[in-house]
Amino acid sequence: MTDELVKQGTTALATNATPSFVDAADRSGTEHIEQKDLQMPRLGLAQKMSPQIEETASEYIEDLKFGDMFNSLTGESYGRGPVDFMVIRADRPRGIEFYPIDEGGGVKDMNVSRDDPRMQFGPDGAKPTATLFYDYIIALVPSMELIALSLKGSGLKAARQLNGLMKLRSGPVFAGLYEASVVIKSNDKGTYAVFQIRNSPRHNGWAPDEETYNWASGVFQNIAEKKITVDLEEAPLKPLTTSSDEIPF
Numbered sequence: 001m002t003d004e005l006v007k008q009g010t011t012a013l014a015t016n017a018t019p020s021f022v023d024a025a026d027r028s029g030t031e032h033i034e035q036k037d038l039q040m041p042r043l044g045l046a047q048k049m050s051p052q053i054e055e056t057a058s059e060y061i062e063d064l065k066f067g068d069m070f071n072s073l074t075g076e077s078y079g080r081g082p083v084d085f086m087v088i089r090a091d092r093p094r095g096i097e098f099y100p101i102d103e104g105g106g107v108k109d110m111n112v113s114r115d116d117p118r119m120q121f122g123p124d125g126a127k128p129t130a131t132l133f134y135d136y137i138i139a140l141v142p143s144m145e146l147i148a149l150s151l152k153g154s155g156l157k158a159a160r161q162l163n164g165l166m167k168l169r170s171g172p173v174f175a176g177l178y179e180a181s182v183v184i185k186s187n188d189k190g191t192y193a194v195f196q197i198r199n200s201p202r203h204n205g206w207a208p209d210e211e212t213y214n215w216a217s218g219v220f221q222n223i224a225e226k227k228i229t230v231d232l233e234e235a236p237l238k239p240l241t242t243s244s245d246e247i248p249f
Contacts (some may be wrong), residue, residue: 040137040148040228041073045155045193054074067182067193071147081181084141084200086207087166088217088219091137093159095119095130096152116184121232134159137223139216140179141208146219148228149180151195158195165199174216 018024044052046068051057052075053064061075093110098165099105107129112118118130134156136149149160162178169176179200182193199205207213 008059011062014145017018032238035095040070040146042148043078043138043196044070044072044178046070048190067184068180069180070097071145082179082200084177084179084202086141086177086212086216087138087162088146088216089137089223090163090173091135093132095128097130099162104220134163137228139219140225141212144212144215153196154185154192156198161197165197172217172220172222175207175213177203177207 001067024121025198031178037101045052046064046066048051050066051059052061052070054060061070061077064070064077069083069183070076071078093114095109095118096107097109097113097118099108099221109118112130113229114129114132119128119132121128125194130153134151136151137146139146151162158180165178166173166176177200179198179202181196182209183196184193186192207216
């Protein structure tokens with residue numbers, strides 16, 4: 001996340017909460033912090049086993065509940081929504097390979113192509129060793145807070161919903177206004193939360209106004225070709241199966 005991106009995509013932390021006696025334009029003391037030192041926060045979704053709802057975990061977020069959306073950097077909770085957002089950038093789908101849990105877990109390969117054998121089922125039915133991700137940079141409305149939306153596993157259905165809505169819309173990727181909410185589902189593996197995405201009923205599903213549209217256009221152009229590191233969950237994920245959109249993670 002570049003300094004230009006920070007300036008164009010001001011977050012709720014940097015604007016709404018700034019006391020009147022603080023000069024928000026004064027960035028002294030942060031000159032040495034470069035793009036490689038930053039991570040884009042992620043729009044998380046609290047599951048029953050998420051460390052963010054475990055009081056003894058270092059990632060614990062007070063008052064966060066199962067099924068709540070949250071900011072992985074600031075710890076802000078958005079509840080179960082709905083939350084309006086604009087898509088600033090939609091990246092090509094990719095795979096991420098994780099080390100097995102019995103080997104300590106963690107990311108093994110951040111960029112596995114979709115045609116890589118690790119993304120495919122084996123001839124004997126062995127599950128893929130890499131997990132499919134759809135990554136988006138979105139701006140929450142009306143705060144215009146930039147945050148990543150990274151969907152995998154049980155979130156693939158929401159990714160397909162969003163992709164379909166974007167593809168059917170006239171205009172650039174940032175022209176639309178979408179709504180994210182949370183649905184609780186159950187199967188034989190347990191109860192879990194999933195994102196549900198649709199066109200926002202507000203502003204007829206379009207950017208709220210010309211000023212917001214032009215702001216989004218500027219940020220889109222600024223980050224179009226830039227590599228942005230997203231805050232990822234480090235825990236290994238369950239590999240996909242043929243009914244991956246019904247698997248809790």
